[in-house]
Amino acid sequence: MRVEVLGSGGATTTPRPGCTCRVCEEARAKGAPYVRTGPSVFVHGPNVLFDTPEESKLQLDRARIGDIAACFYSHWHPDHTMGRRVWETRNGDFRGWPREAKRQHFTDIYLPQQVAVDFRAYLGGMEHLEFMQQRGWIRIHELRDGETVLIGDVEIRPFRLAEDYVYAFELVGRDRRLLLAMDELNGWVPPAEVCGADLAVLPMGICEYDPFNGERRLHRDHPVLQYEATFVETLEIVDRLEAKRVVLSHVEEVDELGYDDLLRLPGALGRELTFAYDGLVVEV
Ligand SMILES: [Zn+2]
Ligand SMILES: [Zn+2]
Known part of the structure; x- marks a missing residue:
């Protein structure tokens, strides 16, 4: 498996x-x-995409991703889903006619149990997916x-995280194991069976303190500290x-950490x- 981070940003x-x-x-x-x-990750090998942020179609094009065997959605939040129209842009045949001659091109979309429930409740998610399925x-x-x-x-x-509307994914190939969590680690205690993976890709969390000098960056009573994991x-x-190797992603602009800062x-x-960073590739 080869993991490519298509988008390393967060909600900002x-x-x-x-x-x-x-x-x-x-x-x-x-x-x-x-x-x-x-936030979006592509796993080459099985050729599986995780989440479609607004920039999804640009990301897939920039990375020259060809075959996509499937896409999994981790949760309903807009920063992970609002680029879902990529399936129309990518798969639609707007020129072929008669109808039988149209190029058939579809992508398998997988929704974990609660994600499907939430897509029915928020942002017209399921309505839009059903439109594209039709x-x-x-x-x-x-x-x-x-x-x-x-x-x-x-x-x-x-599998569900502690914030139980959000799923992380374990990918098991021949002799390699990848743990992929797109967001929302708040309160999560990793169960034994997901420990020791060859690679873990995780959200870095929000910076309550400056990670270099320890100065407080967020008010101690800020409500975000109740529902977001910190760094x-x-x-x-x-x-x-x-895990044998760890990649931290979902880097929020509001934390004001540049590419060079995160290298150091x-x-x-x-x-x-x-x-x-956008375009990072890691072999598993
Ligand atoms: Zn997010
Ligand atoms: Zn800025």
Whole structure:
């Protein structure tokens, strides 16, 4: 398996429209890898996509992704789903006629149990997917909790995090194991069976403190601390996971950490970590 981070940003991407902070201005001036688009990961081998942020179609094109065997959605949040029209852009045949001569091209879309429930409740998610299914661009598969999906020779197992509307994924190939969590590690204690993976890709969490000098960056009573994992909490999860390699992604613009800062940070912390950037490729 080869893991490619298509988008390393979070709910706030870099540059953020209208923002003139150092990190956004640097991204405008230098482009990739200083620019961070929304959260999405592609796993080459099984050729599976995880989540479709607004920039999804641009990401897939930029990375020259050809075959997509399937797409899994981790949860309903807009930063992970609002690029779902990519299935229309990518698969639709708007020229072929008569109808029977139209190119048939669809993508299998997998929704874990609660994600399907939430797509019916929020943002018109299921309505939009059903519209695309009717036109033949996608096939929707709803999964029950505990179900796994075999794509090529890789078994994909979605499982709920502590924030139990959100799923992480375990991908098991011949002799390799990948743990992929797109977001929302708040309160999660990794169960034994997911520990010791060859690679774990995780969201880095929000920076309550400046990770270089420890200064508080968020008010201690800020409500976001109740429902988001912090960077410090994420490092505790990393310690428990004992993965052979760790990539941290979902980097929020509001944390004002640039590409160069995140290159320096593992050394400053004395840790073996890789911070993701758009286009990062890791072999598993
Ligand atoms: Zn997110
Ligand atoms: Zn900014």
